[in-house]
Amino acid sequence: MKKKIFVGLGLVLLGFISVKLYDYLSGPSEQYTDVKVIAYHYNGEGYVGSESCMECHGDIYETHLQTAHYNTSEFTTLDNIHGSFEEGKNAVRLMDADITIVDKNGHPFQVARLNYGDRKQFDWSMDITIGSGLKGQTFLTNQPDGLHQLQASYFVPTDTWINSPNYANMLVPLRPVNDQCLKCHITFAKSNNENLNSNMYDMSRMVLGVDCEKCHGPAEKHVIFQRKGIGTQKDTTLLALASLSRQQRLDVCASCHSGLRSNQIQNPFKFLPGDTLSKFSKNFNSLRPSSSLDVHGNQFGLLISSKCFTQSEQMDCMTCHDPHRNQRGQSGYFNSKCIGCHQPNTITCSISETKMAANNNNCIQCHMPIIPSRSMQVQLTKLEESTPIGVRTHNIAIYPEAVANE
Ligand code: HEC
Ligand code: HEC
Ligand code: HEC
Ligand code: HEC
Ligand code: HEC
Ligand code: HEC
Ligand code: HEC
Secondary structure, three states: OHHHHHHHHHHHHHHHHHHHHHHHHHOOOHHHHOOOOOEEOOOOOEEOOHHHHOOOOHHHHHHHOOOOOHHHEEEOOOOOOOOOOOOOOOEEEOOOEEEEEEEEOOEEEEEEEEOOOOOOEEEEEOOEEEOOOOOEEEEEEEEOOEEEEOOEEEEOOOOEEEEOOOOOOOOOOOEEOOHHHHOOOEEEOOEOOOOOOOOOEOHHHOEEEOOHHHHHOOOHHHHHHHHOOOOOOOOOOOOOHHHOOHHHHHHHHHHHHOOOOOEEOOOHHHOOOOOOHHHOEEOHHHHOOHHHOOOOOOHHHHHOOOHHHHOOOOOOHHHOOOOOOOOOOOHHHHHHHHHHHOOOOOOOOOOOHHHHHHOOOOHHHHHOOEEEEEEEEEEOOOOOOEEEEEEEOOOOOOOHHHHHOO
8 A cells, every 4th residue: 555655656756857857858848938039149149129028127127118228219100200290390391302201001101202303203111210209300211222211300409300410402312221320229130241331131130229138138048047937046148237347337338329439340239248349349539639529429438538437436327327217307316426426525516505506506517518519410401500409418527607607
């Protein structure tokens, strides 16, 4: 009797072990490996998109959806275009043509029609929206000869459709868009060859937005590993950004926030967190003095030329920014970061207390003023009417004129 129970138990145990062994040998069961890979990096690692992070990093996922990063590019729909479709407000008038923005059976198009001769007409579908819509949006079209930037953009300060920056005031051949343009506005794309000038892409294999995996690297392995439920073990599938050197941490952000870096040595999409950016690209202006750095898109170059940075050991972008949150306009939060270092026992502001109070202790208003960007200037219809876009300088310094303006 006892023997039978033991044999029975033994069989159950054996069965259990063999099922486990089978699991182990055959890898995780279907539900766990069901990770949809959108695209593969040049190194073979898979991008799975932020939706696959939601189940475990719900709080970060939710706040990330509100960021300019996440929203900086998406497939164009009627809903994500901020400009008007209303007749009279949906056109850009050029010297030789009119471009109108229209809804054709639920998909947005830019229709360009010459206003002379045979009045030839071009219909271009609007396929990718670039720009979170803070300052403006520009649109890409995927044509048989590849990806191109469309001629009409939407400009927020004037709430109008405009001729895209640097396009002539007449109908011109559309500008091809390649990795050099996409690199700062999307997470990953692989053109049909590694040639930097190719503009042929498989649209279904693009990871849009500046998504989780832009800063953390492709995460297919991490998701599979964590879904297996062995999170208690040391997870080495992703690089811990907190453990990187100061320069490596800065490089993650500088890959897009240090100017155009048009001196490209390797394909920009090959760069991954932990890599050394200078091995991938350089700025032509990196040897010029900081005064000539433009405020547009070069927060890195400006920050590293300020004393706060050069005379402290730890400062990097995360000293003041939470990369997972939209913190635009939260001056109280940013000022608390200044005060965190500028304590009474160190160097503090030398203006009078009355003046400080009159300015609501708003350090950034005087020491990181908003300055018009030279490179982000938008030409409106008449050539002389150009509207520069204000960008907050990251050269933290003393600007006597900022006080004079108060
Ligand atoms: C099934 C749950 C699960 C999913 C899905 C998941 N994670 Fe994680 N992730 C974890 C756990 C648990 C940890 C903590 C692991 C540790 O401390 O060793 C973690 C840690 C991390 C870390 C910190 C790494 C470090 O060491 O600093 C990052 C970054 C991260 N995950 C990003 C992502 C991204 C991006 C996605 C989506 C593409 C994702 N995770 C999907 C469970 C998950
Ligand atoms: C080196 C990185 C980089 C490259 C390359 C780049 N951009 Fe940008 N772009 C930025 C940054 C950063 C901003 C945000 C403004 C700032 O910080 O000055 C921006 C802002 C924009 C905006 C306004 C978004 C908004 O609403 O705030 C548009 C539109 C835009 N870029 C389009 C393009 C197009 C089209 C190309 C390719 C021809 C391009 N960009 C290439 C980094 C880049
Ligand atoms: C713009 C770059 C960027 C993006 C986009 C980004 N992260 Fe992070 N993330 C970072 C940095 C940098 C750190 C390290 C913070 C530090 O050490 O100060 C970090 C830390 C983390 C950590 C570990 C520490 C913590 O805060 O819990 C997790 C988990 C994480 N990120 C998940 C995600 C997920 C999930 C997404 C997308 C929903 C995402 N991240 C998007 C840059 C980014
Ligand atoms: C792949 C390129 C890329 C990387 C990497 C990147 N950014 Fe950005 N960032 C952008 C672009 C593009 C914008 C402008 C988005 C828009 O408005 O359309 C932006 C906007 C921002 C903004 C302004 C947000 C707002 O609401 O106005 C901050 C702050 C910022 N980035 C900080 C960081 C930090 C910190 C890191 C590193 C952890 C980082 N970025 C990494 C491309 C990038
Ligand atoms: C990581 C610590 C740290 C943070 C954060 C920080 N600073 Fe500084 N700051 C310093 C150090 C160190 C110096 C150099 C002090 C010296 O010259 O002895 C400095 C210098 C300055 C100076 C003098 C600059 C000059 O050119 O003479 C100003 C102004 C200043 N900081 C303002 C700010 C403001 C405003 C903020 C917030 C936006 C800020 N700091 C954030 C550490 C910091
Ligand atoms: C000393 C604090 C501090 C540090 C360090 C810092 N920033 Fe900022 N950053 C700010 C403040 C303050 C703003 C303005 C926020 C606002 O008003 O919405 C800002 C705004 C921005 C913007 C939006 C600019 C605009 O006007 O549209 C970008 C992009 C940005 N930071 C990127 C970076 C990057 C990249 C780094 C690292 C190289 C960095 N920041 C380091 C304080 C800082
Ligand atoms: C109304 C504009 C204004 C505001 C607000 C302001 N500052 Fe200043 N700050 C100045 C000016 C102007 C100077 C230079 C004064 C001089 O040279 O006599 C200065 C000087 C400084 C210095 C250098 C002092 C030295 O001895 O060299 C630091 C550090 C500083 N400010 C930090 C801050 C911090 C931190 C805040 C926020 C709590 C702040 N400032 C708010 C205008 C301002």
